[in-house]
Each structure stands twice: as structure tokens, then as C-alpha cells.
Amino acid sequence: MPKIVDHDERRREIAEVVLAIIARHGVAGVTLNNVAEESGWSRGVLSHYFTNKDHLLEAGLRQGMRTISTNIDEAATDPDARNALRRVLEEVLPLDERRLAFARVYVAFLAEAIVTEHLRHYFTYNHEAWRTVLETLLQRGESEQTWRLAESPSTLSSRLGALTEGLRMRALIDPALTPSAQRAQLDAWVDDWLDR
Amino acid sequence: MPKIVDHDERRREIAEVVLAIIARHGVAGVTLNNVAEESGWSRGVLSHYFTNKDHLLEAGLRQGMRTISTNIDEAATDPDARNALRRVLEEVLPLDERRLAFARVYVAFLAEAIVTEHLRHYFTYNHEAWRTVLETLLQRGESEQTWRLAESPSTLSSRLGALTEGLRMRALIDPALTPSAQRAQLDAWVDDWLDR
Numbered sequence: 001m002p003k004i005v006d007h008d009e010r011r012r013e014i015a016e017v018v019l020a021i022i023a024r025h026g027v028a029g030v031t032l033n034n035v036a037e038e039s040g041w042s043r044g045v046l047s048h049y050f051t052n053k054d055h056l057l058e059a060g061l062r063q064g065m066r067t068i069s070t071n072i073d074e075a076a077t078d079p080d081a082r083n084a085l086r087r088v089l090e091e092v093l094p095l096d097e098r099r100l101a102f103a104r105v106y107v108a109f110l111a112e113a114i115v116t117e118h119l120r121h122y123f124t125y126n127h128e129a130w131r132t133v134l135e136t137l138l139q140r141g142e143s144e145q146t147w148r149l150a151e152s153p154s155t156l157s158s159r160l161g162a163l164t165e166g167l168r169m170r171a172l173i174d175p176a177l178t179p180s181a182q183r184a185q186l187d188a189w190v191d192d193w194l195d196r
Numbered sequence: 197m198p199k200i201v202d203h204d205e206r207r208r209e210i211a212e213v214v215l216a217i218i219a220r221h222g223v224a225g226v227t228l229n230n231v232a233e234e235s236g237w238s239r240g241v242l243s244h245y246f247t248n249k250d251h252l253l254e255a256g257l258r259q260g261m262r263t264i265s266t267n268i269d270e271a272a273t274d275p276d277a278r279n280a281l282r283r284v285l286e287e288v289l290p291l292d293e294r295r296l297a298f299a300r301v302y303v304a305f306l307a308e309a310i311v312t313e314h315l316r317h318y319f320t321y322n323h324e325a326w327r328t329v330l331e332t333l334l335q336r337g338e339s340e341q342t343w344r345l346a347e348s349p350s351t352l353s354s355r356l357g358a359l360t361e362g363l364r365m366r367a368l369i370d371p372a373l374t375p376s377a378q379r380a381q382l383d384a385w386v387d388d389w390l391d392r
Contacts, residue, residue: 026311104310111304113369115222120369127366151388159359159385166362170323173309173316189355192347 011049014039015063018056023101027108030056061109064102065126068092076133081141082190088133089164089186094171095179103168131161147194156193163189207245210235211259214252219297223304226252257305260298261322264288272329277337278386284329285360285382290367291375299364327357343390352389359385 017039021029035056036043050056068091075087094100113119138153149156167185171177213235217225231252232239246252264287271283290296309315330353337343345352363381367373 027307028311104307107303107310108307110365110369111223111300111307114300114303115224124370127370155384158381162359162362162366162381163355164362165365166358166360169306169361169365170358173306174320174323185354185358188351 007049010041011059012063014041014046014049014056015059018060019064019098019101019105022060022104023097027057027104030060032056057105057108060101061105064098064105067098068102069126069129072130072133076137081137081144081146082194085134085137085141085190085194086186088130088137089160089190090183092130092164093168093179093182093186095182103172107169107172127161131157134160141194150193160189160193203245206237207255208259210237210242210245210252211255214256215260215294215297215301218256218300219293223253223300226256228252253301253304256297257301260294260301263294264298265322265325268326268329272333277333277340277342278390281330281333281337281386281390282382284326284333285356285386286379288326288360289364289375289378289382291378299368303365303368323357323361327353330356337390346389356385356389 014035017035018030021034021038025034030053032043032046032050032053036046039046050059072088072091075091076084078084078087091099092103094103109119110123113123134157135153138149138156141147142149142153151159164186167177167182171182210231213231214226217230217234221230226249228239228242228246228249232242235242246255268284268287271287272280274280274283287295288299290299305315306319309319331349334345334349334352338345338349347355360382363373363378367378
């Protein structure tokens, strides 16, 4: 029987290797050679899937985004609305190696997204999906009487989204923003807005 | 008499050309050829000051940051504390060509700042300077009884800083965030925090 190769699975596997390299060495550490070495696939096999470094990075970006989307969908169904909200927000902060790698590759593509239409749509679409989850959760907590909102769920979700995105950028370059410092800021915002 | 060349002045002049090109064509539009053409200086003269594209971009970043610092210092002394606060926050948003160019080159260097110590310090130092101006303004408005603060000036300045930075990132890729939409968000935050 001929061997059946699952190309999508192999692409995902390689993309995970890209993210692991970014977590340890940053975006600059991603080269065809490094990915070949870490993944165990030859450069010949790699080049069948990805023709250059930018393709490898974009694969890492998309794989990281898929993982985040899956985690957000799961977090949003947490029976405790406050936990759900915190988990959905924390998913985009660089709180561990996985999320640090994603935040780095995200920033690396931000500059390119400004001038590249398909990336701009991709970023805007994913941000809007995330914001919609936040809005739905804010409504849910209100109808479950977990909290009272001082503003509309739509306004608050935009605001929490912008805050979290700003914190993510800052945390990438300011060593004072350790994971626990990031969590403390997030908790203060959530507490401040959800209980007045 | 020998001609006296003000090298710093010439560097600034070239850096302004870099920013003008970024405003119109993005970071990718900056090449030694384009800068030579727009500035009127030959490539030979240019290469005396900047040896490659990255140096040109970093000159644009630093020139843009100097302009912003000067404007912030001036804005902070606006006799109306609320105007002063708004102007200091708006200085970092992409509300016109000058600020759009700066936001773009800032994002282009963010990814590099993650792995480059001198850039990380430069970014962190400038952000902290900006946040300190915000904190001082928040205190000033309170002592002038322009507003009452629901949180400490230090906490609120971090929060406004993160919000504004998140909005800046979003505005760079989401066409719905026109200058007036950005201003509306900013005004809503300021009004919400300063009058309860």
C-alpha cells in the first residue's frame, strides 16, 4: 500500500516547530536550517511546504492563531463568567512560552499587515471575533447577575480589547511586566469595570 | 572661507524625508534611492550619514520621537488640563500624516526591539517618560479641581497609556478607525474616568 501523507498535519507540525523556535530565540531565530534541524525533516521536504522564511513565519502565525481561537472558544464556556472573561483576555497576553511566541510573531507581522491587504483583513477579522466573544461574555455575566456594567457590552469589549492589546505590546519589551504583573493589571481593570 | 556643514541638521533633514516617504508609501517604500531622490542629496552624500536602509529607518524613528517629545512637553502646559491631557494622548495616535508615519515606523521597530537591548531601553524609557507626563497631568487636574479621579494618578496613567497604545495598533490596520473614530474612543475613556 502506498504511504498516505497527511500534508495538512505535516504543515501544522512544522508550524509548531517554528513557534517553539520563536519562543526560545525570537523571530530572527527562524531559518530553514534551524527548522529542518528541530523538526527532523530535511530542507528538501521543508521546501516542499514552505519556500522561504516568511512562509514559515506566516505558518507559525496562523497555527498560533488557530490554537488561540480553540482555547478562546473553550474558555468562553467556563461555567464561571468571571473566570471565562479572564481566560479569554489572558489568552492573548505573553504569559507563557506559547503565548510569548505568538505575541512575537504577531508583532512581526503587524508592520507587514499595514501594507498587505490579506493580512490586514486576517488581523481585523480575528480581532473582531475576539471582541465579539468578549461582548457576549459581558452580556452573559450581566444576565447571570455576576456583575453590573457601567457601559454597554459593546463599548466595554472594545475598551478591554484595546487595553489588553496595549498591555501585550508593552509586556513584550518591558521586563517589569512579568506574567504576574500583567495579571495584576488585567484583574484591576476587570474589577474596576464590572462592579460599579 | 570653508563651508561649514551642520551634520546634525543634515541628518535631521534626511530623517524627515524618511518619515515623509513612510507616510505615503509605508516602511517598505524607504530605499536609499528613494531617499536620495526626495531629499535632493546624492547616494554618495547619503551613505556618508546612513550606511543602509535600517539606519535610515532608525533615524526616522528617532526624529519622529524627538518631535513627539517636544509636542508633548508643549501640550502638557496647555492652560486647560483636559485639553492638555487629550493632546498628550492624541500625540501618539495616527491622526494625521506625521503621526501615521511615526506609528508605522514604531511598529516596524517593535519586533526588533524585542531582541535588541538598546531599542528595548529606548522604547521603555520613552514610554515611561510619556506615562509620567500623563500622571503629572492627572494630578494637576485633580488639584485644580478640573476632575476627580476614581483611581490613583499612577494607576490611571498606566491604564490610559495601555488603552492608547492598543488603539494605535488597531488604527494602523483597521480602516474603520478613522481619526474621528479614534478621537471618539479617546474622549469616551477620558470622560468616563475623570468625572465619577
